[in-house]
Amino acid sequence: MNERLELISGEESLTLDSDDGQETLSQATDVFRYIDSNFKRWRCDMAAPATEKTVVRVYEMVRDSTFEELFGGFGMTLDALTLTQSQIKQFVKHYGDWLKKDGNGTFFLFKAGNEFFVAAAYFFSDGRLGVRVRSLSLERAFRARKRHRLVIKSS
Numbered sequence: 483m484n485e486r487l488e489l490i491s492g493e494e495s496l497t498l499d500s501d502d503g504q505e506t507l508s509q510a511t512d513v514f515r516y517i518d519s520n521f522k523r524w525r526c527d528m529a530a531p532a533t534e535k536t537v538v539r540v541y542e543m544v545r546d547s548t549f550e551e552l553f554g555g556f557g558m559t560l561d562a563l564t565l566t567q568s569q570i571k572q573f574v575k576h577y578g579d580w581l582k583k584d585g586n587g588t589f590f591l592f593k594a595g596n597e598f599f600v601a602a603a604y605f606f607s608d609g610r611l612g613v614r615v616r617s618l619s620l621e622r623a624f625r626a627r628k629r630h631r632l633v634i635k636s637s
Contacts, residue, residue: 484555487541503530505568516612526594530566537636588631
């Protein structure tokens with residue numbers, strides 16, 4: 483278990499449908515009011531392979547941590563934790579109640595080519611959604627008091 487996170491979805495079944503992987507977050511204007519231009523600038527707005535039904539879990543931060551500490555603390559390869567951008571969009575559409583409120587982000591790990599990125603979905607004060615992209619290697623430590631969330635594949 484990752485000591486930096488607390489599982490908050492428990493035994494609740496959060497299942498994403500099979501998906502062709504072709505949607506990217508930079509195209510998700512039907513879901514997000516704001517989409518970070520870095521998805522295109524960093525060339526991480528790539529389609530992914532098709533996926534089968536996928537069970538995910540939601541965690542909340544309990545210790546100040548970087549992305550690498552958060553996602554690296556599961557004792558699994560990062561590839562085993564990633565979602566496709568299509569799956570991230572699907573989660574946001576179907577499980578919006580699990581997204582962190584109050585301007586704080588919900589983080590999703592994804593891969594584009596050989597690089598890992600983190601998509602951060604967040605609510606504006608008026609309730610609309612935005613999504614940013616950051617490199618997994620970002621050295622910033624996120625504060626546990628903000629209770630950011632992570633969504634990853636269930637093992």
